[in-house]
Amino acid sequence: MSPASSPEERYAAMAVELLRNRAVTRLSQETQSKKKFGKSDELRVNDKIFAMLVRGNLVVKIPRDRVDALVTSGEGERFDTGSGRVMREWLTLKPASNQDWLALAKEAMGFVASKR
Numbered sequence: 872m873s874p875a876s877s878p879e880e881r882y883a884a885m886a887v888e889l890l891r892n893r894a895v896t897r898l899s900q901e902t903q904s905k906k907k908f909g910k911s912d913e914l915r916v917n918d919k920i921f922a923m924l925v926r927g928n929l930v931v932k933i934p935r936d937r938v939d940a941l942v943t944s945g946e947g948e949r950f951d952t953g954s955g956r957v958m959r960e961w962l963t964l965k966p967a968s969n970q971d972w973l974a975l976a977k978e979a980m981g982f983v984a985s986k987r
Contacts, residue, residue: 878927878966882912885929885973889914889922889980914976921983922976925950929964929972931979938962946970 876884889895898913911923911930922931930950941947941962946969950961964970 878924878929881966881972882924882929885922885976886912886914888973889976892916892980894984895980914980916980916984919983919986921979925963927966929966929968929975931962931964931975932960933962933975933979933982935959937978941970 886897890897894916896915896918898915911925913920914922920932922929924930938947938949938960942949947962947964950958950963952958962975964972964975
């Protein structure tokens with residue numbers, strides 16, 4: 872995706888790639904009846920969320936030590952549900968981040984899929 876792409880376009884392109892895996896499903900704001908994290912577009916593997924777009928930011932579930940490393944390096948922030956609750960294994964990336972969204976989403980998918 873070009874840097875000028877909106878977060879929504881960037882996320883949509885990433886989702887198309889990830890949805891090639893039959894275990895991956897997508898729940899958009901329009902199709903959700905029960906929103907776990909408020910207004911978000913979610914990607915799931917084995918019915919568990921591994922990536923989502925929240926307020927224009929990519930949010931992924933990855934191991935806590937990986938979250939810690941990316942936060943320490945300034946590449947991301949810990950995900951806050953909006954109620955002041957910070958999630959240990961969730962990372963928020965701003966659209967301007969240098970991190971590859973697709974690579975991180977694939978990492979998150981593998982992490983979540985391994986936790987049965």
